[in-house]
Amino acid sequence: MEKFDLTVLGGGPGGYVAAIRAAQLGKKVALVEKKLPLGGTCLNVGCIPSKVLLESSDLYHKAEKEFSKHGITVTGASMSIEQLMARKNKVVKELTDGIMILVKKGNIHLMSGFGRIKAKGLVEVTGDGGIETVESQNILIAVGSEPVELPFLPFDGEKIVNSTDALSFDKVPGSMIVIGAGAIGLELGSVWKRLGSKVTFVEILPRVAPFADSQASKMLERALIAQGLEFKLETKVVSGEKTDSGVVLTVQDKSAGESKLEAEKVLVAVGRRPATRKQGLEEVGIQLDEKGRIKVDENFETTVPSVYAIGDCVEGAMLAHKASEEGVACVEKMAGLSSHVNYNAIPNVVYTEPELAQVGITDEEAKAKGVAVKTGKSYFKGNGRAKSLMAEDGFVKVVADAETDKLLGLHIVGPRASEMIHEGALCIEFEGTAEDMGIMCHAHPTLSESLKEAALAVHKKAIHG
Numbered sequence: 001m002e003k004f005d006l007t008v009l010g011g012g013p014g015g016y017v018a019a020i021r022a023a024q025l026g027k028k029v030a031l032v033e034k035k036l037p038l039g040g041t042c043l044n045v046g047c048i049p050s051k052v053l054l055e056s057s058d059l060y061h062k063a064e065k066e067f068s069k070h071g072i073t074v075t076g077a078s079m080s081i082e083q084l085m086a087r088k089n090k091v092v093k094e095l096t097d098g099i100m101i102l103v104k105k106g107n108i109h110l111m112s113g114f115g116r117i118k119a120k121g122l123v124e125v126t127g128d129g130g131i132e133t134v135e136s137q138n139i140l141i142a143v144g145s146e147p148v149e150l151p152f153l154p155f156d157g158e159k160i161v162n163s164t165d166a167l168s169f170d171k172v173p174g175s176m177i178v179i180g181a182g183a184i185g186l187e188l189g190s191v192w193k194r195l196g197s198k199v200t201f202v203e204i205l206p207r208v209a210p211f212a213d214s215q216a217s218k219m220l221e222r223a224l225i226a227q228g229l230e231f232k233l234e235t236k237v238v239s240g241e242k243t244d245s246g247v248v249l250t251v252q253d254k255s256a257g258e259s260k261l262e263a264e265k266v267l268v269a270v271g272r273r274p275a276t277r278k279q280g281l282e283e284v285g286i287q288l289d290e291k292g293r294i295k296v297d298e299n300f301e302t303t304v305p306s307v308y309a310i311g312d313c314v315e316g317a318m319l320a321h322k323a324s325e326e327g328v329a330c331v332e333k334m335a336g337l338s339s340h341v342n343y344n345a346i347p348n349v350v351y352t353e354p355e356l357a358q359v360g361i362t363d364e365e366a367k368a369k370g371v372a373v374k375t376g377k378s379y380f381k382g383n384g385r386a387k388s389l390m391a392e393d394g395f396v397k398v399v400a401d402a403e404t405d406k407l408l409g410l411h412i413v414g415p416r417a418s419e420m421i422h423e424g425a426l427c428i429e430f431e432g433t434a435e436d437m438g439i440m441c442h443a444h445p446t447l448s449e450s451l452k453e454a455a456l457a458v459h460k461k462a463i464h465g
């Protein structure tokens with residue numbers, strides 16, 4: 001039996017990145033994936049296809065609702081769902097093909113099939129061609145996560161759908177209820193609303209994107225309501241029933257009591273859970289926590305020596321880039337390098353319009369931790385570039401340590417927030433201060449000038465504030 005240095009289970013952004021980095025470090029690597037092409041949820045049915053749909057639907061929405069404000073007349077604009085989906089599939093294919101090439105280039109032994117750890121150093125791969133066993137010094141588990149199902153609303157792929165289904169509708173549903181106003185719900189709800197669906201959110205908590213800064217979340221909610229999205233906050237789904245034309249949900253509002261909601265489709269986006277069930281992990285001694293996540297130490301090593309785990313199946317944010325960072329750090333540590341992941345500097349983005357992006361902590365979180373902070377804010381309505389882009393909704397908020405001035409958090413709601421957030425990540429990574437961000441020259445006119453203004457506002461030195 002051929003022996004490897006490392007076997008990676010799972011070819012998503014955690015696993016394939018770890019495999020490539022290990023190969024760069026001279027390791028002999030086997031990569032096991034149950035569902036090719038490589039790329040996992042992110043590339044195949046997550047981050048990437050959703051971004052394609054968001055971009056195209058945004059252009060369509062702008063052509064219909066905003067071009068006239070620029071003096072552009074568009075008559076008879078229409079959207080071909082077939083072409084939209086074809087472009088989405090093309091983008092996904094080009095990227096996943098690219099990863100297959102990288103894996104080949106790294107001389108990584110790709111195995112197609114379901115990998116199961118049999119014992120320390122031994123993985124059994126069940127594929128179309130039968131069962132094969134692979135032996136390696138180390139094993140890295142990067143099996144990701146899966147959508148959470150509500151027990152009384154099982155997915156049927158037609159009327160009660162998950163995020164994967166909602167990326168591939170063949171026509172615009174007349175109406176859609178989205179359960180959960182988190183990242184997935186807000187992004188996919190926005191797509192189908194822009195294309196013509198009536199979209200209503202049911203969210204159990206009092207705000208949208210509950211993980212975000214509360215003012216940012218409020219600002220985003222207002223902007224989305226202005227686009228025609230409806231929100232039923234502090235509302236719980238109690239039961240659901242399929243009808244000939246769709247689904248009827250019984251919901252319980254905190255103040256108004258029980259009522260019925262009906263729609264053609266229901267998208268359940270109430271979170272994801274680690275894909276650690278039916279993997280046989282516990283049988284070999286790998287311990288899980290109460291949420292089903294694999295327990296790991298500071299080296300990402302599980303309770304079984306030489307078996308490691310990273311990404312959505314361990315503790316922390318379920319984000320592709322967090323998984324990739326962990327994958328790299330994990331294999332570098334295996335190779336004796338001193339790598340680490342700075343969890344304070346991991347950005348989180350919701351790609352709505354306006355976008356919401358954050359890195360570090362909110363002032364509410366700082367308060368809860370007993371850390372005194374100062375904040376500074378700048379609104380895009382005072383930003384020349386935002387005005388010319390006709391994208392004035394939103395603001396930037398800087399959170400700095402009151403004593404040391406170190407940047408602790410950056411929160412942006414606004415145009416292309418996803419691209420600007422990295423200035424905050426960089427500042428946190430290099431332990432920079434609000435003053436550093438404020439004295440740095442920012443090109444004019446740019447959206448990024450609002451970051452400088454917000455940083456200056458921490459010390460009441462904003463010029464336009």
Ligand code: NAI
Pocket residue numbers: 047179180181182183184185187202203204205208209210235236237269270271272317318319348349350351
């Ligand atoms: P999420 O945890 O972000 O949001 C789920 C929402 O559902 C929460 O607001 C929660 O309060 C609500 N909820 C939970 N149970 C409910 C119920 N029974 N009734 C009504 N509301 C309920 O989860 P989501 O959006 O499904 O995303 C899963 C993971 O994928 C997250 O960790 C997210 O960060 C990640 N993701 C990241 C994206 C990005 O970075 N742009 C895009 C998509 C997903």
